[in-house]
Amino acid sequence: MSTVIRNGTVVTADLTYPADVKIEGGRIVEIGKGLKGDTELDATGCYVMPGGIDPHTHLEMPFMGTYSSDDFESGTRAALSGGTTMVVDFALPAPGQGLHDALQMWHNKSGRASCDYSYHMAVTWWGEQVFDEMKTVVEKEGITTFKHFMAYKGALMVNDDEMYASFQRLAELGGIALVHAENGDVVAELSAKLLREGNTGPEAHAYSRPTQVEGEATNRAIMIADMTGVPLYVVHVSCEEAHEAIRRARMQGKRVWGEPLIQHLTLDESEYFNADWDHAARRVMSPPFRNQKHQDSLWAGLQSGSLSVVATDHCAFTTEQKRFGVGDFTKIPNGTGGLEDRLPMLWTHGVATGRLTPNEFVAVTSTNIAKILNCYPRKGAILVGADADIVVWDPAKEKTITASAQQSAIDYNVFEGQTVKGLPRFTLTRGHVAVHDGEMRTQEGHGQFVKREANNPVNKALSSWKALTSPRPVERTGIPATGV
Numbered sequence: 389m390s391t392v393i394r395n396g397t398v399v400t401a402d403l404t405y406p407a408d409v410k411i412e413g414g415r416i417v418e419i420g421k422g423l424k425g426d427t428e429l430d431a432t433g434c435y436v437m438p439g440g441i442d443p444h445t446h447l448e449m450p451f452m453g454t455y456s457s458d459d460f461e462s463g464t465r466a467a468l469s470g471g472t473t474m475v476v477d478f479a480l481p482a483p484g485q486g487l488h489d490a491l492q493m494w495h496n497k498s499g500r501a502s503c504d505y506s507y508h509m510a511v512t513w514w515g516e517q518v519f520d521e522m523k524t525v526v527e528k529e530g531i532t533t534f535k536h537f538m539a540y541k542g543a544l545m546v547n548d549d550e551m552y553a554s555f556q557r558l559a560e561l562g563g564i565a566l567v568h569a570e571n572g573d574v575v576a577e578l579s580a581k582l583l584r585e586g587n588t589g590p591e592a593h594a595y596s597r598p599t600q601v602e603g604e605a606t607n608r609a610i611m612i613a614d615m616t617g618v619p620l621y622v623v624h625v626s627c628e629e630a631h632e633a634i635r636r637a638r639m640q641g642k643r644v645w646g647e648p649l650i651q652h653l654t655l656d657e658s659e660y661f662n663a664d665w666d667h668a669a670r671r672v673m674s675p676p677f678r679n680q681k682h683q684d685s686l687w688a689g690l691q692s693g694s695l696s697v698v699a700t701d702h703c704a705f706t707t708e709q710k711r712f713g714v715g716d717f718t719k720i721p722n723g724t725g726g727l728e729d730r731l732p733m734l735w736t737h738g739v740a741t742g743r744l745t746p747n748e749f750v751a752v753t754s755t756n757i758a759k760i761l762n763c764y765p766r767k768g769a770i771l772v773g774a775d776a777d778i779v780v781w782d783p784a785k786e787k788t789i790t791a792s793a794q795q796s797a798i799d800y801n802v803f804e805g806q807t808v809k810g811l812p813r814f815t816l817t818r819g820h821v822a823v824h825d826g827e828m829r830t831q832e833g834h835g836q837f838v839k840r841e842a843n844n845p846v847n848k849a850l851s852s853w854k855a856l857t858s859p860r861p862v863e864r865t866g867i868p869a870t871g872v
Protein backbone atom coordinates (compact mmCIF):
# COMPACT_ATOMS: atom_id res chain seq x y z
CA MET A 389 0.00 0.00 0.00
CA SER A 390 1.43 3.34 -1.01
CA THR A 391 0.49 6.89 -0.05
CA VAL A 392 1.21 10.01 -2.07
CA ILE A 393 1.25 13.52 -0.64
CA ARG A 394 0.23 15.58 -3.66
CA ASN A 395 0.57 19.19 -4.76
CA GLY A 396 2.54 20.47 -1.80
CA THR A 397 5.78 22.41 -1.52
CA VAL A 398 8.61 20.42 0.04
CA VAL A 399 10.48 22.48 2.64
CA THR A 400 13.66 21.07 4.13
CA ALA A 401 16.46 22.71 6.08
CA ASP A 402 18.11 23.79 2.82
CA LEU A 403 15.60 23.55 -0.06
CA THR A 404 12.09 24.65 -1.04
CA TYR A 405 10.49 23.13 -4.16
CA PRO A 406 7.13 21.87 -5.43
CA ALA A 407 6.92 18.06 -5.45
CA ASP A 408 4.79 15.05 -4.57
CA VAL A 409 6.13 12.60 -1.99
CA LYS A 410 5.43 8.87 -2.27
CA ILE A 411 5.56 6.61 0.78
CA GLU A 412 5.65 2.83 1.03
CA GLY A 413 6.58 0.53 3.92
CA GLY A 414 6.94 3.52 6.26
CA ARG A 415 9.64 5.15 4.15
CA ILE A 416 9.83 7.81 1.45
CA VAL A 417 10.29 5.95 -1.85
CA GLU A 418 9.96 8.70 -4.45
CA ILE A 419 9.89 12.49 -4.70
CA GLY A 420 8.77 14.10 -7.95
CA LYS A 421 5.93 15.44 -10.03
CA GLY A 422 2.66 13.66 -10.89
CA LEU A 423 3.15 10.66 -8.58
CA LYS A 424 0.33 8.15 -8.07
CA GLY A 425 -0.45 6.00 -5.00
CA ASP A 426 -3.14 3.84 -3.42
CA THR A 427 -4.05 6.68 -1.08
CA GLU A 428 -3.60 10.36 -1.80
CA LEU A 429 -3.32 13.25 0.63
CA ASP A 430 -3.99 16.70 -0.76
CA ALA A 431 -1.28 19.15 0.25
CA THR A 432 -2.44 22.06 -1.91
CA GLY A 433 -1.33 25.31 -0.24
CA CYS A 434 0.77 23.39 2.29
CA TYR A 435 4.44 22.84 3.10
CA VAL A 436 5.64 19.23 3.28
CA MET A 437 8.29 19.20 5.99
CA PRO A 438 10.19 16.68 8.12
CA GLY A 439 8.12 15.99 11.25
CA GLY A 440 9.33 17.78 14.34
CA ILE A 441 11.79 16.12 16.70
CA ASP A 442 11.49 17.19 20.32
CA PRO A 443 14.78 16.23 21.97
CA HIS A 444 13.73 17.12 25.49
CA THR A 445 10.70 15.50 27.14
CA HIS A 446 9.98 13.97 30.53
CA LEU A 447 7.07 11.57 30.15
CA GLU A 448 5.85 9.80 33.30
CA MET A 449 8.98 11.04 35.05
CA PRO A 450 9.38 10.47 38.79
CA PHE A 451 10.26 13.91 40.11
CA MET A 452 9.81 15.93 43.30
CA GLY A 453 7.67 13.30 44.98
CA THR A 454 5.31 12.67 42.08
CA TYR A 455 5.23 11.65 38.40
CA SER A 456 4.81 13.99 35.45
CA SER A 457 1.27 13.49 34.21
CA ASP A 458 1.75 12.99 30.48
CA ASP A 459 2.92 9.45 29.80
CA PHE A 460 4.16 8.00 26.50
CA GLU A 461 0.56 7.56 25.33
CA SER A 462 -0.83 11.07 25.95
CA GLY A 463 2.56 12.70 25.40
CA THR A 464 3.17 11.26 21.95
CA ARG A 465 -0.47 11.86 20.99
CA ALA A 466 0.06 15.53 21.93
CA ALA A 467 3.31 15.54 19.95
CA LEU A 468 1.69 14.20 16.78
CA SER A 469 -1.25 16.57 17.10
CA GLY A 470 1.22 19.45 16.84
CA GLY A 471 3.36 17.97 14.05
CA THR A 472 6.12 16.38 16.15
CA THR A 473 6.93 12.82 15.07
CA MET A 474 9.78 11.88 17.40
CA VAL A 475 10.51 12.58 21.05
CA VAL A 476 13.68 12.02 23.03
CA ASP A 477 13.00 11.32 26.70
CA PHE A 478 15.40 11.03 29.64
CA ALA A 479 16.01 7.70 31.37
CA LEU A 480 16.67 8.75 34.93
CA PRO A 481 18.43 6.33 37.32
CA ALA A 482 17.56 6.84 40.99
CA PRO A 483 20.65 7.45 43.15
CA GLY A 484 22.55 4.14 43.30
CA GLN A 485 20.44 2.56 40.53
CA GLY A 486 22.24 1.05 37.53
CA LEU A 487 21.85 2.55 34.07
CA HIS A 488 20.53 -0.65 32.52
CA ASP A 489 17.95 -0.98 35.27
CA ALA A 490 16.71 2.55 34.64
CA LEU A 491 16.67 1.91 30.92
CA GLN A 492 14.48 -1.14 31.39
CA MET A 493 12.02 0.98 33.37
CA TRP A 494 11.84 3.46 30.50
CA HIS A 495 11.39 0.70 27.93
CA ASN A 496 8.50 -0.62 30.03
CA LYS A 497 6.77 2.76 29.87
CA SER A 498 7.41 3.65 26.24
CA GLY A 499 5.62 0.67 24.71
CA ARG A 500 2.51 2.88 24.52
CA ALA A 501 4.11 5.52 22.30
CA SER A 502 2.37 6.36 19.06
CA CYS A 503 5.41 8.01 17.47
CA ASP A 504 9.08 7.02 17.42
CA TYR A 505 11.26 7.89 20.37
CA SER A 506 14.76 7.66 21.72
CA TYR A 507 16.33 8.36 25.10
CA HIS A 508 19.10 10.30 26.67
CA MET A 509 20.58 8.69 29.80
CA ALA A 510 20.97 10.83 32.92
CA VAL A 511 24.06 10.59 35.10
CA THR A 512 22.57 11.21 38.55
CA TRP A 513 25.40 9.69 40.61
CA TRP A 514 28.92 8.49 39.94
CA GLY A 515 30.73 5.22 40.63
CA GLU A 516 32.39 2.22 39.02
CA GLN A 517 29.06 0.72 38.01
CA VAL A 518 28.06 3.86 36.12
CA PHE A 519 31.50 4.05 34.48
CA ASP A 520 31.22 0.41 33.33
CA GLU A 521 27.60 0.52 32.21
CA MET A 522 28.10 3.65 30.13
CA LYS A 523 29.99 1.55 27.58
CA THR A 524 27.20 -0.95 27.03
CA VAL A 525 24.52 1.73 27.12
CA VAL A 526 26.35 3.46 24.26
CA GLU A 527 27.51 0.44 22.28
CA LYS A 528 24.67 -2.04 22.76
CA GLU A 529 21.64 0.08 23.63
CA GLY A 530 22.24 2.88 21.15
CA ILE A 531 22.03 5.73 23.67
CA THR A 532 24.89 8.13 23.12
CA THR A 533 23.78 11.29 24.94
CA PHE A 534 24.08 11.65 28.73
CA LYS A 535 22.53 14.45 30.77
CA HIS A 536 24.11 15.95 33.89
CA PHE A 537 22.07 18.05 36.29
CA MET A 538 24.18 20.85 37.77
CA ALA A 539 21.11 21.81 39.86
CA TYR A 540 18.55 20.03 42.11
CA LYS A 541 21.02 19.72 44.98
CA GLY A 542 20.41 16.68 47.15
CA ALA A 543 18.46 14.95 44.38
CA LEU A 544 19.75 14.75 40.80
CA MET A 545 22.73 17.13 41.01
CA VAL A 546 26.27 15.98 40.23
CA ASN A 547 29.43 17.83 41.25
CA ASP A 548 32.29 19.03 39.05
CA ASP A 549 34.55 16.04 39.73
CA GLU A 550 31.70 13.67 38.81
CA MET A 551 30.96 15.65 35.68
CA TYR A 552 34.63 15.64 34.74
CA ALA A 553 34.81 11.84 35.12
CA SER A 554 31.62 11.29 33.17
CA PHE A 555 32.57 13.72 30.38
CA GLN A 556 35.95 12.01 30.05
CA ARG A 557 34.26 8.63 29.75
CA LEU A 558 31.89 10.01 27.10
CA ALA A 559 34.80 11.40 25.11
CA GLU A 560 36.33 7.90 25.04
CA LEU A 561 33.00 6.33 24.02
CA GLY A 562 32.18 8.88 21.30
CA GLY A 563 29.13 10.22 23.14
CA ILE A 564 27.78 13.71 23.83
CA ALA A 565 27.46 15.37 27.25
CA LEU A 566 24.24 17.24 28.02
CA VAL A 567 23.92 19.66 30.90
CA HIS A 568 21.16 21.32 32.85
CA ALA A 569 23.27 24.36 33.66
CA GLU A 570 22.39 26.14 36.90
CA ASN A 571 24.64 26.50 39.94
CA GLY A 572 22.77 24.17 42.30
CA ASP A 573 24.66 25.21 45.43
CA VAL A 574 23.80 28.87 44.95
CA VAL A 575 20.17 28.06 44.07
CA ALA A 576 19.87 26.03 47.30
CA GLU A 577 21.31 28.90 49.39
CA LEU A 578 19.11 31.54 47.72
CA SER A 579 16.02 29.35 48.12
CA ALA A 580 16.64 28.85 51.85
CA LYS A 581 17.20 32.59 52.33
CA LEU A 582 14.03 33.50 50.42
CA LEU A 583 11.98 31.09 52.52
CA ARG A 584 13.50 32.44 55.76
CA GLU A 585 12.50 35.94 54.67
CA GLY A 586 8.91 34.92 54.01
CA ASN A 587 9.10 34.61 50.21
CA THR A 588 7.11 31.40 49.87
CA GLY A 589 5.09 31.99 46.67
CA PRO A 590 5.86 30.86 43.11
CA GLU A 591 7.51 34.20 42.27
CA ALA A 592 10.31 33.22 44.68
CA HIS A 593 11.15 30.34 42.34
CA ALA A 594 12.21 32.97 39.78
CA TYR A 595 14.11 34.99 42.41
CA SER A 596 16.02 31.85 43.45
CA ARG A 597 17.35 31.18 39.96
CA PRO A 598 18.72 34.43 38.50
CA THR A 599 20.36 34.43 35.11
CA GLN A 600 23.85 34.63 36.68
CA VAL A 601 23.54 31.11 38.14
CA GLU A 602 22.74 29.78 34.68
CA GLY A 603 25.53 31.75 33.02
CA GLU A 604 28.13 30.58 35.53
CA ALA A 605 27.15 26.93 35.22
CA THR A 606 27.12 27.12 31.42
CA ASN A 607 30.66 28.53 31.41
CA ARG A 608 31.77 25.83 33.86
CA ALA A 609 30.27 23.03 31.80
CA ILE A 610 31.90 24.40 28.64
CA MET A 611 35.28 24.49 30.38
CA ILE A 612 34.94 20.91 31.66
CA ALA A 613 33.82 19.70 28.23
CA ASP A 614 36.81 21.42 26.65
CA MET A 615 39.23 19.90 29.17
CA THR A 616 37.86 16.42 28.53
CA GLY A 617 37.37 16.76 24.77
CA VAL A 618 33.66 15.94 24.62
CA PRO A 619 31.00 17.74 22.54
CA LEU A 620 28.53 19.56 24.79
CA TYR A 621 24.80 20.19 24.41
CA VAL A 622 23.29 22.72 26.82
CA VAL A 623 19.59 22.09 27.42
CA HIS A 624 16.94 24.75 28.10
CA VAL A 625 19.14 27.82 27.50
CA SER A 626 16.99 30.64 28.86
CA CYS A 627 19.15 33.77 29.09
CA GLU A 628 21.77 35.97 27.49
CA GLU A 629 24.47 34.94 30.01
CA ALA A 630 24.20 31.28 29.00
CA HIS A 631 23.78 32.13 25.32
CA GLU A 632 26.82 34.43 25.49
CA ALA A 633 28.94 31.58 26.90
CA ILE A 634 27.79 29.23 24.13
CA ARG A 635 28.27 31.86 21.41
CA ARG A 636 31.79 32.60 22.62
CA ALA A 637 32.68 28.92 22.85
CA ARG A 638 31.45 28.31 19.31
CA MET A 639 33.43 31.29 18.04
CA GLN A 640 36.49 29.67 19.63
CA GLY A 641 35.85 26.51 17.66
CA LYS A 642 34.47 24.50 20.59
CA ARG A 643 31.79 21.95 19.87
CA VAL A 644 28.88 23.29 21.88
CA TRP A 645 25.19 23.43 21.01
CA GLY A 646 22.44 25.38 22.77
CA GLU A 647 18.77 24.47 23.04
CA PRO A 648 16.24 27.20 23.90
CA LEU A 649 12.65 26.19 24.69
CA ILE A 650 9.52 27.51 23.02
CA GLN A 651 8.30 28.58 26.50
CA HIS A 652 11.35 30.81 27.14
CA LEU A 653 11.06 32.31 23.67
CA THR A 654 7.41 33.31 24.06
CA LEU A 655 6.54 33.64 27.77
CA ASP A 656 8.12 35.94 30.35
CA GLU A 657 8.63 36.35 34.08
CA SER A 658 5.48 38.47 34.51
CA GLU A 659 3.64 35.11 34.65
CA TYR A 660 5.11 34.56 38.14
CA PHE A 661 3.72 37.86 39.42
CA ASN A 662 0.14 36.92 38.54
CA ALA A 663 -2.11 37.34 41.58
CA ASP A 664 -3.55 33.86 41.03
CA TRP A 665 -1.28 31.34 42.83
CA ASP A 666 -2.28 28.50 40.48
CA HIS A 667 -1.52 30.56 37.38
CA ALA A 668 1.98 31.35 38.62
CA ALA A 669 2.73 27.85 39.97
CA ARG A 670 1.67 26.19 36.72
CA ARG A 671 4.52 28.08 35.06
CA VAL A 672 7.20 27.12 37.57
CA MET A 673 10.03 25.46 35.74
CA SER A 674 13.82 25.55 35.83
CA PRO A 675 15.29 27.76 34.56
CA PRO A 676 12.37 30.16 35.02
CA PHE A 677 10.92 32.44 32.35
CA ARG A 678 12.99 35.62 31.84
CA ASN A 679 12.36 39.06 30.33
CA GLN A 680 12.26 40.59 26.86
CA LYS A 681 16.04 41.19 26.76
CA HIS A 682 16.71 37.49 27.20
CA GLN A 683 13.99 36.49 24.75
CA ASP A 684 15.54 38.79 22.12
CA SER A 685 18.89 37.14 22.75
CA LEU A 686 17.44 33.65 22.22
CA TRP A 687 15.70 34.65 18.99
CA ALA A 688 18.90 36.24 17.73
CA GLY A 689 20.75 33.02 18.55
CA LEU A 690 18.36 31.02 16.40
CA GLN A 691 18.68 33.56 13.59
CA SER A 692 22.47 33.65 13.67
CA GLY A 693 23.00 29.96 14.32
CA SER A 694 24.64 30.28 17.75
CA LEU A 695 21.63 28.36 19.14
CA SER A 696 20.69 25.22 17.28
CA VAL A 697 17.48 23.56 18.43
CA VAL A 698 14.08 24.54 19.85
CA ALA A 699 12.66 22.01 22.34
CA THR A 700 9.96 21.95 25.05
CA ASP A 701 11.33 20.13 28.12
CA HIS A 702 7.74 18.86 28.28
CA CYS A 703 7.26 17.87 31.93
CA ALA A 704 3.60 18.39 32.69
CA PHE A 705 2.11 18.47 36.17
CA THR A 706 -1.56 19.03 37.01
CA THR A 707 -2.75 21.94 39.14
CA GLU A 708 -3.28 19.48 41.97
CA GLN A 709 0.34 18.38 41.74
CA LYS A 710 1.56 22.00 41.58
CA ARG A 711 -0.33 22.65 44.84
CA PHE A 712 2.17 20.42 46.70
CA GLY A 713 4.09 23.68 46.93
CA VAL A 714 1.49 25.90 48.62
CA GLY A 715 3.40 27.67 51.41
CA ASP A 716 6.83 26.56 50.10
CA PHE A 717 7.78 27.31 46.49
CA THR A 718 10.63 24.76 46.59
CA LYS A 719 8.02 21.98 46.70
CA ILE A 720 6.21 23.05 43.51
CA PRO A 721 7.03 20.31 40.96
CA ASN A 722 9.23 21.95 38.32
CA GLY A 723 8.06 21.65 34.74
CA THR A 724 5.71 22.90 32.04
CA GLY A 725 4.08 21.41 28.94
CA GLY A 726 4.49 22.41 25.30
CA LEU A 727 4.81 19.31 23.10
CA GLU A 728 1.62 20.02 21.19
CA ASP A 729 2.28 23.70 20.75
CA ARG A 730 6.01 23.92 19.95
CA LEU A 731 5.67 23.96 16.16
CA PRO A 732 2.58 26.20 15.87
CA MET A 733 3.99 28.66 18.43
CA LEU A 734 7.38 28.78 16.73
CA TRP A 735 5.81 29.22 13.31
CA THR A 736 3.53 32.01 14.58
CA HIS A 737 6.19 33.88 16.55
CA GLY A 738 9.14 32.94 14.37
CA VAL A 739 8.23 32.45 10.71
CA ALA A 740 5.13 34.66 10.50
CA THR A 741 7.03 37.55 12.11
CA GLY A 742 10.00 37.17 9.78
CA ARG A 743 12.46 36.13 12.49
CA LEU A 744 12.97 32.74 10.86
CA THR A 745 12.67 31.42 7.33
CA PRO A 746 10.64 28.24 6.78
CA ASN A 747 13.95 26.43 6.12
CA GLU A 748 15.39 27.69 9.40
CA PHE A 749 12.20 26.53 11.10
CA VAL A 750 12.80 23.00 9.79
CA ALA A 751 16.45 23.18 10.83
CA VAL A 752 15.75 24.15 14.45
CA THR A 753 12.73 21.89 14.97
CA SER A 754 14.02 18.75 13.24
CA THR A 755 17.11 18.54 11.04
CA ASN A 756 19.74 20.04 13.34
CA ILE A 757 18.87 17.74 16.21
CA ALA A 758 18.70 14.69 13.91
CA LYS A 759 22.28 15.48 12.89
CA ILE A 760 23.45 16.10 16.46
CA LEU A 761 21.85 12.84 17.62
CA ASN A 762 23.27 10.96 14.63
CA CYS A 763 19.95 9.75 13.26
CA TYR A 764 19.99 11.93 10.12
CA PRO A 765 18.83 11.35 7.38
CA ARG A 766 16.65 8.53 8.67
CA LYS A 767 14.97 11.30 10.72
CA GLY A 768 14.81 15.03 10.02
CA ALA A 769 14.83 14.72 6.22
CA ILE A 770 12.57 14.55 3.19
CA LEU A 771 14.74 12.25 1.12
CA VAL A 772 14.24 8.90 -0.60
CA GLY A 773 14.99 6.23 2.01
CA ALA A 774 14.17 8.43 5.02
CA ASP A 775 11.44 7.41 7.48
CA ALA A 776 8.12 8.91 6.40
CA ASP A 777 7.88 11.13 9.51
CA ILE A 778 6.27 14.08 7.79
CA VAL A 779 4.15 17.06 8.66
CA VAL A 780 1.96 18.60 5.98
CA TRP A 781 1.85 22.14 7.27
CA ASP A 782 -1.03 24.48 6.48
CA PRO A 783 0.22 28.05 7.01
CA ALA A 784 -3.34 29.40 6.79
CA LYS A 785 -4.88 27.17 9.45
CA GLU A 786 -5.61 28.93 12.75
CA LYS A 787 -6.66 28.05 16.26
CA THR A 788 -6.75 29.51 19.74
CA ILE A 789 -4.87 27.32 22.18
CA THR A 790 -7.01 26.02 25.01
CA ALA A 791 -6.58 23.24 27.55
CA SER A 792 -10.10 21.98 26.91
CA ALA A 793 -9.13 20.96 23.35
CA GLN A 794 -5.60 19.67 23.96
CA GLN A 795 -4.29 16.09 23.90
CA SER A 796 -2.08 16.53 26.96
CA ALA A 797 -3.49 15.00 30.15
CA ILE A 798 -3.16 18.11 32.31
CA ASP A 799 -5.90 20.60 33.14
CA TYR A 800 -4.33 23.81 31.81
CA ASN A 801 -2.04 25.08 29.08
CA VAL A 802 0.67 27.69 29.62
CA PHE A 803 -0.18 29.17 26.19
CA GLU A 804 -3.93 29.34 26.94
CA GLY A 805 -5.71 31.97 24.81
CA GLN A 806 -2.89 32.46 22.29
CA THR A 807 -3.94 32.35 18.66
CA VAL A 808 -1.60 30.42 16.40
CA LYS A 809 -1.58 30.47 12.61
CA GLY A 810 0.20 27.53 10.97
CA LEU A 811 -0.90 24.00 11.94
CA PRO A 812 -0.61 20.44 10.63
CA ARG A 813 -3.12 19.34 8.03
CA PHE A 814 -1.65 15.83 8.21
CA THR A 815 1.00 14.31 10.46
CA LEU A 816 2.55 11.02 9.36
CA THR A 817 4.58 8.76 11.59
CA ARG A 818 6.52 6.20 9.52
CA GLY A 819 3.80 6.50 6.89
CA HIS A 820 0.83 6.15 9.23
CA VAL A 821 -1.46 9.19 9.04
CA ALA A 822 -1.85 10.00 12.74
CA VAL A 823 -3.45 13.40 12.25
CA HIS A 824 -5.93 13.73 9.39
CA ASP A 825 -7.24 17.23 8.95
CA GLY A 826 -7.88 17.81 12.65
CA GLU A 827 -8.92 14.21 13.37
CA MET A 828 -6.67 12.14 15.65
CA ARG A 829 -5.91 8.67 14.27
CA THR A 830 -2.95 7.77 16.47
CA GLN A 831 -2.14 4.11 17.10
CA GLU A 832 -0.98 3.33 20.62
CA GLY A 833 2.18 1.19 20.40
CA HIS A 834 3.04 2.24 16.83
CA GLY A 835 6.14 4.10 18.07
CA GLN A 836 9.51 2.38 17.86
CA PHE A 837 12.72 2.98 19.77
CA VAL A 838 15.40 4.68 17.65
CA LYS A 839 18.89 3.36 18.41
CA ARG A 840 21.71 5.76 17.65
CA GLU A 841 25.37 5.20 16.85
CA ALA A 842 28.18 6.87 18.76
CA ASN A 843 31.00 8.79 17.11
CA ASN A 844 29.07 11.19 14.94
CA PRO A 845 31.16 13.35 12.58
CA VAL A 846 31.58 16.06 15.22
CA ASN A 847 32.95 13.52 17.74
CA LYS A 848 35.41 12.27 15.16
CA ALA A 849 36.57 15.76 14.23
CA LEU A 850 36.91 16.83 17.85
CA SER A 851 38.89 13.76 18.87
CA SER A 852 41.26 14.20 15.90
CA TRP A 853 41.75 17.84 16.84
CA LYS A 854 42.29 17.05 20.53
CA ALA A 855 44.83 14.35 19.64
CA LEU A 856 46.67 16.76 17.34
CA THR A 857 46.78 19.58 19.90
CA SER A 858 47.28 17.55 23.09
CA PRO A 859 50.26 18.30 25.36
CA ARG A 860 53.46 16.49 24.36
CA PRO A 861 56.80 16.25 26.11
CA VAL A 862 59.52 18.40 24.46
CA GLU A 863 62.37 16.34 22.98
CA ARG A 864 65.52 17.76 24.62
CA THR A 865 69.20 17.14 24.34
CA GLY A 866 71.57 17.90 27.15
CA ILE A 867 69.23 17.22 30.04
CA PRO A 868 71.02 18.20 33.25
CA ALA A 869 71.87 15.28 35.54
CA THR A 870 69.58 14.96 38.53
CA GLY A 871 71.10 16.10 41.83
CA VAL A 872 72.13 13.48 44.40
Ligand SMILES: NC(=O)NCCC(=O)O
Pocket residue numbers: 446568624672673674675701703722723724
Ligand atom coordinates in the same frame (compact mmCIF):
# COMPACT_ATOMS: atom_id res chain seq x y z
N1 LIG B 1 12.83 21.92 33.65
C1 LIG B 1 12.04 21.59 34.63
O1 LIG B 1 11.65 22.48 35.38
N2 LIG B 1 11.64 20.32 34.84
C2 LIG B 1 12.06 19.17 34.18
C3 LIG B 1 13.37 18.65 34.64
C4 LIG B 1 14.52 19.42 34.05
O2 LIG B 1 14.78 19.31 32.86
O3 LIG B 1 15.18 20.15 34.76
Ligand SMILES: [Zn+2]
Pocket residue numbers: 568623624674
Ligand atom coordinates in the same frame (compact mmCIF):
# COMPACT_ATOMS: atom_id res chain seq x y z
ZN1 LIG C 1 16.76 20.42 33.24
Ligand SMILES: [Zn+2]
Pocket residue numbers: 444445446701703
Ligand atom coordinates in the same frame (compact mmCIF):
# COMPACT_ATOMS: atom_id res chain seq x y z
ZN1 LIG D 1 14.25 18.60 31.25
